[in-house]
Amino acid sequence: SLVTSHHLRHVESMARLPSGAGKISHLNAIILGESLASEENDLVFPSPEFSAQALVSSPEQHRQMYKRSIEDPAGFWSEIASQFYWKEKWDPEVYSENIDVRKGTVKIEWFKGATTNICYNALDRNVEAGNGKKVAIYWEGNEPGQDGQLTYAQLLEKVCQLSNYLKHVGVGKGDAVVIYLPMLMELPIAMLACSRIGAVHSVVFAGFSAESLAQRILDCKPKVVITCNAVRRGPKVIHLKEIVDSALTECAKCGVSVGLCLTYENQSAMERKVTKWQERRDVWWQDVVPKFSSKCAVQWVDAEDPLFLLYTSGSTGKPKGVLHTTGGYMVYTAMTFKYAFDYKPSDIYWCTADCGWITGHSYVTYGPLLNGATVVVFEGAPSYPDSGRCWEIVDKYKVSIFYTAPTLVRSLMRDGDEYVTCYSRKSLRVLGSVGEPINPSAWRWFFNVVGDSRCPISDTWWQTETGGFMITPLPGAWPQKPGSATFPFFGVQPVIVDEKGNEIEGECSGYLCIKKSWPGAFRTLYGDHERYETTYFKPFPGYYFTGDGCSRDKDGYHWLTGRVDDVINVSGHRIGTAEVESALVSHPQCAEAAVVGVEHEVKGQGIYAFVTLVDGVPYSEELRKSLVLTVRNQIGAFAAPDKIHWAPGLPKTRSGKIMRRILRKIASRQLDELGDTSTLADPSVVDQLIALSDC
Numbered sequence: 001s002l003v004t005s006h007h008l009r010h011v012e013s014m015a016r017l018p019s020g021a022g023k024i025s026h027l028n029a030i031i032l033g034e035s036l037a038s039e040e041n042d043l044v045f046p047s048p049e050f051s052a053q054a055l056v057s058s059p060e061q062h063r064q065m066y067k068r069s070i071e072d073p074a075g076f077w078s079e080i081a082s083q084f085y086w087k088e089k090w091d092p093e094v095y096s097e098n099i100d101v102r103k104g105t106v107k108i109e110w111f112k113g114a115t116t117n118i119c120y121n122a123l124d125r126n127v128e129a130g131n132g133k134k135v136a137i138y139w140e141g142n143e144p145g146q147d148g149q150l151t152y153a154q155l156l157e158k159v160c161q162l163s164n165y166l167k168h169v170g171v172g173k174g175d176a177v178v179i180y181l182p183m184l185m186e187l188p189i190a191m192l193a194c195s196r197i198g199a200v201h202s203v204v205f206a207g208f209s210a211e212s213l214a215q216r217i218l219d220c221k222p223k224v225v226i227t228c229n230a231v232r233r234g235p236k237v238i239h240l241k242e243i244v245d246s247a248l249t250e251c252a253k254c255g256v257s258v259g260l261c262l263t264y265e266n267q268s269a270m271e272r273k274v275t276k277w278q279e280r281r282d283v284w285w286q287d288v289v290p291k292f293s294s295k296c297a298v299q300w301v302d303a304e305d306p307l308f309l310l311y312t313s314g315s316t317g318k319p320k321g322v323l324h325t326t327g328g329y330m331v332y333t334a335m336t337f338k339y340a341f342d343y344k345p346s347d348i349y350w351c352t353a354d355c356g357w358i359t360g361h362s363y364v365t366y367g368p369l370l371n372g373a374t375v376v377v378f379e380g381a382p383s384y385p386d387s388g389r390c391w392e393i394v395d396k397y398k399v400s401i402f403y404t405a406p407t408l409v410r411s412l413m414r415d416g417d418e419y420v421t422c423y424s425r426k427s428l429r430v431l432g433s434v435g436e437p438i439n440p441s442a443w444r445w446f447f448n449v450v451g452d453s454r455c456p457i458s459d460t461w462w463q464t465e466t467g468g469f470m471i472t473p474l475p476g477a478w479p480q481k482p483g484s485a486t487f488p489f490f491g492v493q494p495v496i497v498d499e500k501g502n503e504i505e506g507e508c509s510g511y512l513c514i515k516k517s518w519p520g521a522f523r524t525l526y527g528d529h530e531r532y533e534t535t536y537f538k539p540f541p542g543y544y545f546t547g548d549g550c551s552r553d554k555d556g557y558h559w560l561t562g563r564v565d566d567v568i569n570v571s572g573h574r575i576g577t578a579e580v581e582s583a584l585v586s587h588p589q590c591a592e593a594a595v596v597g598v599e600h601e602v603k604g605q606g607i608y609a610f611v612t613l614v615d616g617v618p619y620s621e622e623l624r625k626s627l628v629l630t631v632r633n634q635i636g637a638f639a640a641p642d643k644i645h646w647a648p649g650l651p652k653t654r655s656g657k658i659m660r661r662i663l664r665k666i667a668s669r670q671l672d673e674l675g676d677t678s679t680l681a682d683p684s685v686v687d688q689l690i691a692l693s694d695c
């Protein structure tokens, strides 16, 4: 019953794959080093040249490394960890864990007792190794022609100045700092400045509304909020500071007052003289930060000290504060970045994600910088001024690794190949995808058109909670299958379980769980360890439950099939249906709401809301707009429903539970698959809903 239409679609597409028998022998052939017929239509092989230079260049090499990581995790990970600087080494155990709720409190620790600093490892270590002059960040503004760059040495100085300022205003180890910034260089600078002094950053995506920001501030009670006055996104100017102002006013009403709002003047979007200002509380970044020393001693922290909080959506209304700690996260993001993208020091890397999401934390900021990589940070919108912008940027900076989301691939695919083919893109060598399942046709377009059939695609499956990649191709090792995230990363043991939590072997589909911990795993939900256990470790005792469905084919490839809980994935953004519902019911004319995800051509999933109005209120276009606006204001524009479906009543069981399965079928117009509706308290609501489908 938890299997969604999304899931079925994938199972169907799997069923169309040619029978597995032949493929297995082919894979054996690869392992044995024999040549293969590359016309196998569901296997896409890395070129021999690519494999020859790859960090992991054959299935056999992958197998050996993987085997070691599972059989001897302590040895495997301590070897990797030794590449970093630790003030003191862990002692004596590399890790300890209990992820089995039946055996007591869930607890995961990696490198406990060791002390280190992630900012030191990302910046100072690279400068000391002689890479101070290497570009750390290329910044590309919203408007073509607007750009900047920082070398590792310069980035370190900027970070130190901000660290010193933060210390000066009283921010210390363990204190929370909320960062609400767009993709300026100041965003990674602010993250690193916090981690340098042991402060815990909580970045809030700058597309979230004042209410959502307030909710997050109330939860973690930061000493400082860091923002900027405004940002240009495409043709629009967004007044971020005003959003922060109203969030802070809201928080003050609830008894949480933040004494300092450090505001970066983003001149290209807005002049400071027209920015609304609250003396004493508000301080211009440019007025204070540059006055501080560009050297700042590092705060050494325990490997298990918190690094950051990042709120994400769950199946209830309240966002969850996912907490990551320092040592394991550092080792894991660095290692996954290096292997999944076959990173080499000469690469120029661009990830289109915003630092407001986990992808921006692990794979814009920490993972790449820990590897000493050159990273492109892009402020703007990918189709502004036109749909060729991404490839213009790729050519401008000679980007060699390009990492993005399927929704962008699909939207650019719709805009036409000309926008791509008029740019050279010859610097590209590895492509990456994240955030939602990539459908095979988008995969093929990405591969053939964007990558000129040369660049392997790393379809990386992971989550805010996992910190880093969990199931991902290692380009150069195995042949790929369009739409499959392939195999687990080192140290990761995925299992597929049935409804009862029994592991299923071989070719199968079910719920994706993970056995054992990995260094990048989140350690708790901030302030709510019980919810951590209930959500992730109780559904299938003995395992971490991902919330995703997954199939495994005969060759052992993994096919992620989407969420099996009440979380939907819109353009790669995780949104809880309950959050949207609670925004809708806060509208005075809305009596009840039920939200489901529907397939959407570009966004992957769209938000489809069934709304019951207060008695006597007539349906109107105006009301529809006002409901959508309520969601935009309460959560953010990215959560606006695509469709409001008027509902005189909702299909409920006799015990009052809304049957979402039926709503999903109505939303996706699969009316012949409604199934048994006789258990409903009032089966006639279904016909009423169908009748109102096109209103």
Ligand code: WTA
Residues within 6 Å of the ligand: 312, 357, 358, 359, 433, 434, 435, 436, 437, 438, 459, 460, 461, 462, 463, 464, 465, 485, 546, 547, 548, 560, 561, 562, 563, 569, 572, 573, 574
């Ligand atoms: C989905 C984003 C299929 C999945 C990193 C997961 C994916 C949720 C993939 C986490 C992928 C992410 N293939 N599905 N390559 N990557 N997902 O926390 O449903 O924003 O549970 O982390 O996105 O979303 P989150």
